[in-house]
Amino acid sequence: MHLQHFLLFPFLLGLLFAPEIANACAVCFSSSEETLEAFYFTTIFLTLLPVVMLFTIGYWLYSKHRKT
Numbered sequence: 001m002h003l004q005h006f007l008l009f010p011f012l013l014g015l016l017f018a019p020e021i022a023n024a025c026a027v028c029f030s031s032s033e034e035t036l037e038a039f040y041f042t043t044i045f046l047t048l049l050p051v052v053m054l055f056t057i058g059y060w061l062y063s064k065h066r067k068t
Helices: 002-017 019-023 033-067
Strands: none
Touching: none
């Protein structure tokens, strides 16, 4: 419990004295079409990456099991 309070204090202190940290979203404050495209591409990529990794590992395990 004390560790949570210890870590929470610097976080809240940083938000209090550096509010621009909260405005770090590149898409929310930029209306550039290139930025939006990059955001969408990155979102799709990071959404599909774990699925592809799990499928690849599953296929590898299936092929190893089938050979034995």
